Amino acid sequence: MNSRASSPLVFLPRHLSYEDHRSPKQRFSRWNSYEIQLKAMISNILADKLIIFSAIPTTKAVTSDFQSSVPVFSDQFELTTNPLAGYCRVKTVRSQICNSDRRVLAGTKKGGVSQAIVLGHEGIGFIAQLSNTHTRHDLQVGDLVVLGPHFVEANDHCLKNGVPNLSCEMKHLGIHMNGVFADEMDFPEYTLNKITNSNEIIKKATNRSEYYDQMVFIEPLACVQRGYKLLQKQPYFNINAIETILILGAGPMGVIHAVHIQKKYPHIKVSITDIDSTRRNLTKNLPNLQANVVEIDTLGDNTQFDMIVVATSSREANVHSAIKFIKHNGVILLFSGIDMKNGDVRPVINGIDIETVHRYEHSVQLINYGFNLDAQITKSMYFMGTSGYVKDDFETSIQELHEDFMLGSELCLYRRIATSVINKLDGNVVHDLTGAFRDVTFDMPAIIPLLKLFDENDANDSDVNVHNHLKILIRHENYL
Numbered sequence: 001m002n003s004r005a006s007s008p009l010v011f012l013p014r015h016l017s018y019e020d021h022r023s024p025k026q027r028f029s030r031w032n033s034y035e036i037q038l039k040a041m042i043s044n045i046l047a048d049k050l051i052i053f054s055a056i057p058t059t060k061a062v063t064s065d066f067q068s069s070v071p072v073f074s075d076q077f078e079l080t081t082n083p084l085a086g087y088c089r090v091k092t093v094r095s096q097i098c099n100s101d102r103r104v105l106a107g108t109k110k111g112g113v114s115q116a117i118v119l120g121h122e123g124i125g126f127i128a129q130l131s132n133t134h135t136r137h138d139l140q141v142g143d144l145v146v147l148g149p150h151f152v153e154a155n156d157h158c159l160k161n162g163v164p165n166l167s168c169e170m171k172h173l174g175i176h177m178n179g180v181f182a183d184e185m186d187f188p189e190y191t192l193n194k195i196t197n198s199n200e201i202i203k204k205a206t207n208r209s210e211y212y213d214q215m216v217f218i219e220p221l222a223c224v225q226r227g228y229k230l231l232q233k234q235p236y237f238n239i240n241a242i243e244t245i246l247i248l249g250a251g252p253m254g255v256i257h258a259v260h261i262q263k264k265y266p267h268i269k270v271s272i273t274d275i276d277s278t279r280r281n282l283t284k285n286l287p288n289l290q291a292n293v294v295e296i297d298t299l300g301d302n303t304q305f306d307m308i309v310v311a312t313s314s315r316e317a318n319v320h321s322a323i324k325f326i327k328h329n330g331v332i333l334l335f336s337g338i339d340m341k342n343g344d345v346r347p348v349i350n351g352i353d354i355e356t357v358h359r360y361e362h363s364v365q366l367i368n369y370g371f372n373l374d375a376q377i378t379k380s381m382y383f384m385g386t387s388g389y390v391k392d393d394f395e396t397s398i399q400e401l402h403e404d405f406m407l408g409s410e411l412c413l414y415r416r417i418a419t420s421v422i423n424k425l426d427g428n429v430v431h432d433l434t435g436a437f438r439d440v441t442f443d444m445p446a447i448i449p450l451l452k453l454f455d456e457n458d459a460n461d462s463d464v465n466v467h468n469h470l471k472i473l474i475r476h477e478n479y480l
């Protein structure tokens with residue numbers, strides 16, 4: 001793993017270049033002919049050229065050592081001269097901030113490590129270079145690919161069972177391996193997924209930049225789609241019988257759920273709520289979104305829904321609101337996982353550990369649960385956990401994003417969930433794309449303060465309040 005994040009640009013020392021050179025020792029040869037001397041001179045000149053041209057490649061990157069919780073921007077993060085065996089070099093086109101990037105930095109999500117690592121896991125880019133030993137013959141230089149942040153070894157037991165996302169050995173981009181917040185980075189071949197039909201769609205697109213803005217949603221949408229696929233496999237679940245859904249959390253993921261339901265199951269009436277009024281406004285403002293944006297306190301005590309989607313890491317929403325608003329025999333989709341620090345009490349309801357159900361994609365029925373104080377009223381409900389994606393979800397996600405994109409600039413929905421954009425990884429301004437908020441200029445790369453987990457103390461300081469944005473998109477250099 002490359003950990004030389006902040007060292008200055010260094011040229012290869014002379015003796016390192018000589019190692020590659022065929023005859024460096026000729027200079028010291030005892031042969032004394034002019035010819036040999038001339039050859040030595042030429043090879044020295046060539047070696048000097050090599051020294052100049054074999055400078056270690058560097059890239060802009062946002063890194064963290066996970067000890068200070070504060071990310072650091074480096075404009076000279078060093079790469080190896082060529083990608084290591086089994087890795088591909090990718091030029092990043094678009095990346096996005098995901099709240100789990102913030103949670104990992106803040107230590108509220110399991111999996112923190114202490115090494116210096118490039119952050120970020122949602123991104124797309126072009127393959128710039130393959131390693132000498134590459135085995136994925138479906139990948140070529142110039143292909144547009146989406147990064148799959150999960151990495152498991154080829155012999156992983158969960159991978160063999162088709163659920164690599166449940167592996168305890170899983171490594172994750174931006175946590176254990178260098179991530180996408182870099183203009184150029186080497187990723188294991190396993191993590192690359194070609195964006196099927198991208199060339200055909202780009203040809204039809206009037207605006208290539210809008211296409212990239214749209215396709216960076218592949219990974220988050222794949223995770224959303226997976227929840228509904230898992231539900232469809234449950235004997236108790238019938239999507240046609242679902243008339244109403246309440247989504248808890250109007251952050252980017254909650255809104256992706258709302259859009260997905262609107263597109264795939266248009267018969268369902270969707271309500272979405274958030275404790276944060278700015279987020280509710282941003283969601284209300286999304287053109288073409290049909291979901292009903294509500295304030296949770298205005299929902300009467302007797303308002304109940306056929307299904308609840310928990311798209312917030314709030315413990316309160318996961319263990320209280322979801323249960324309060326679900327109908328008897330309804331289904332609660334546990335999507336987000338709960339913010340927890342080491343040593344926090346487990347979120348257990350009648351022996352069911354909600355966080356474990358989420359992380360390991362269990363399906364559990366809670367029967368006759370007395371949910372008010374005197375247990376006068378009881379109800380039953382199903383919990384369905386969903387966590388991450390598998391490769392097949394990428395294909396269906398690409399398809400759905402392509403279909404949405406082909407509706408045209410006016411009607412296309414997904415890319416509008418990015419309400420804010422940073423141009424260039426180290427851009428100081430986060431631009432508002434909605435008119436519902438405003439541009440904010442920072443005295444440092446804007447991505448740094450925006451990688452801080454929401455803190456109630458920030459709520460009044462609107463510049464660093466990350467709830468002022470839905471998705472924050474980064475358009476990387478050369479692909480603006």
Ligand SMILES: [Zn+2]
Pocket residue numbers: 098099100121122220
């Ligand atoms: Zn994510």
